[in-house]
Amino acid sequence: MPLKPEIIEFLKRRAAANLPEVYNAPISVIRTNTQNHPILSAKLPSIYSVQHKNIPGPTADLPVRIYRASESSENPVLVYFHGGGWATNHLDTYEFALRNISNIGQITIIAVQYQKAPEHPFPVPFDDCFATLKWVFQNAKSLNINPNKIGVGGDSAGGNLAAAVALKNRDTKLGNLAFQLLIYPCLDFEMNFESAKKFAVGFNLDTEAMRWYWNTYLPNLADRKNPLAVPALAKDFRNLPPAIILTAENDPLVDDGKNFAELLKSADIPVIYKDYPGQIHGFLNLATVTDDSIKLHEDCANLINQVMNSR
Numbered sequence: 567m568p569l570k571p572e573i574i575e576f577l578k579r580r581a582a583a584n585l586p587e588v589y590n591a592p593i594s595v596i597r598t599n600t601q602n603h604p605i606l607s608a609k610l611p612s613i614y615s616v617q618h619k620n621i622p623g624p625t626a627d628l629p630v631r632i633y634r635a636s637e638s639s640e641n642p643v644l645v646y647f648h649g650g651g652w653a654t655n656h657l658d659t660y661e662f663a664l665r666n667i668s669n670i671g672q673i674t675i676i677a678v679q680y681q682k683a684p685e686h687p688f689p690v691p692f693d694d695c696f697a698t699l700k701w702v703f704q705n706a707k708s709l710n711i712n713p714n715k716i717g718v719g720g721d722s723a724g725g726n727l728a729a730a731v732a733l734k735n736r737d738t739k740l741g742n743l744a745f746q747l748l749i750y751p752c753l754d755f756e757m758n759f760e761s762a763k764k765f766a767v768g769f770n771l772d773t774e775a776m777r778w779y780w781n782t783y784l785p786n787l788a789d790r791k792n793p794l795a796v797p798a799l800a801k802d803f804r805n806l807p808p809a810i811i812l813t814a815e816n817d818p819l820v821d822d823g824k825n826f827a828e829l830l831k832s833a834d835i836p837v838i839y840k841d842y843p844g845q846i847h848g849f850l851n852l853a854t855v856t857d858d859s860i861k862l863h864e865d866c867a868n869l870i871n872q873v874m875n876s877r
Contacts, residue, residue, distance in 0.1 A: 569769075569816055570844035576855045577770065577846070588651065589778040593684060597654050605851045606658060611665045621701050624693045626681060631657055632709070633668040633675040639710045642717065642874050644747065645702055646677040647695045647731070649722030649848075651779030653683045663850050663863055671867025674711055676702055680727070683783045688795045691783070695727045696734055703741040715874065717745035717807065719866075721850050722771075722819070723779065725751025729797040729826070736805050743807040745873045747866060750813050750847050751823055754798040755780050755790050759821035766818060771847035773818045798826060803833035808876075810838045810869045812862065814845035836876075838869055 569577070588596050617632040635641065644667070648660050657679050668675045680694035699718060706713040718735075720728040725748040732746045757776065766773040784790050793800040809830050813823035820841065827839040842849070845858055853859040 567815065567843040569846070570856060570858065572856045573816075573844065573846055573849075576852065577768065580770070581768075587772065587778075588653070588775050593653060600650075600654055600656070600659065603659055603851065604854045605662050608662050608854045610662055611669055613665045613669055616665070621678075621698065623681075623697050625686075625690065626694075628681075628694055628698060629657065629679040630698065631661075631664070631677050633664050633677070635668045635672045635674070637710070638672070640712055640715070642671065642673045642715045642744065642870050643702070643711045644673050644675045644870065645699050645716060645718045646675055647680065647698075647718070647720035647724035647727040648677065649720065649724045649749075649850075650682075651776070652688075652691050652723045652726075652783040653779060659851055662853055663859075666853070666860070666863040667867045670864055671871050673867060673870060676709075684785075687785050688783050688789050688792075691723075692727060692730055692794055696731050699731055699735065700740055713741060715744055716741065717743055717747065717870065717873075719745075719747030719749070719810075720751070721749035722752055722847065723783070725749055725823075726753055726797060729753060730794045732806055733797060733800055734794060744877065745810060745870060746807050747810045747870065748812070748823065748826070749850055749862075749866070750817055750819050751811070751826065752776065752780070752819050753796070753826045754822050755784065755796045757818070757822070759825065761821040762818045764818075765816055765820070769816045769818065769846050771818060776818060798822075798829065803830050803835060806830065806833070806835050808836040808838075808873050810866070810873065811840075812865065813839075813841045814847055814849055815841055815843045816845060817847040819847060836873075838873070840865065840869075
């Protein structure tokens with residue numbers, strides 16, 4: 567279907583702001599411009615508790631936020647990796663969405679602010695995220711969570727990190743992941759799919775910008791063949807956790823999510839796939855723009871519980 571009317575207006579305002587694309591300005595300028603995101607002016611949902619901590623990472627301490635909808639130790643747990651092309655964004659941008667998902671689903675969410683490219687290209691962001699999952703498993707008792715109810719998730723580049731962490735978790739047998747939540751993920755470096763051409767320009771994420779993000783994250787050519795950097799290249803998708811894959815219809819990455827869903831299904835992994843008509847990349851954080859953002863929060867929460875209840 568065509569773009570939703572409110573999304574058309576949002577994209578017009580974005581174009582009128584004339585902000586530079588990531589490949590046309592220093593990364594410091596791009597990061598400063600993210601401070602103008604409309605979600606940062608929204609009133610935050612109330613929640614039982616949000617705890618800010620720093621945890622030890624492989625090369626630096628990592629800020630994490632722990633969102634709790636209640637004191638229950640039996641709530642599902644989502645270890646969340648945020649999007650931003652491995653190079654931009656921060657936890658403040660996700661505060662609204664993560665509070666909402668936690669409240670709706672009675673889900674404990676542990677979100678990490680990993681180190682970013684280009685200063686810290688692969689494997690640093692991935693290593694930070696895997697270390698966060700390891701910390702969660704190792705500290706489940708003190709965190710008052712059930713280690714059998716832990717899943718990983720993320721949007722865009724965070725979806726890439728979640729899928730990669732799930733692969734390494736399987737291969738290292740760190741713990742038993744309950745689910746993986748992938749929101750409009752980027753999983754295939756080559757991007758040789760139709761949506762990357764059809765929605766190349768003017769839909770919030772341009773294909774050229776996505777290629778810049780990939781190249782910035784993976785400056786070492788050898789890493790572009792590593793499934794922990796490019797999960798679509800994994801040779802074996804068996805024994806991965808059930809997947810929830812959510813995409814936006816008008817997104818250069820929509821085929822990326824669809825294709826990965828088929829790869830998982832071919833390995834007999836349970837997959838829930840949903841596409842959002844008329845929507846664009848990044849709408850998880852557009853709650854002040856479109857009601858579909860709240861619908862996405864609801865679906866994330868409810869589908870996690872659906873997967874947990876089917877185990």
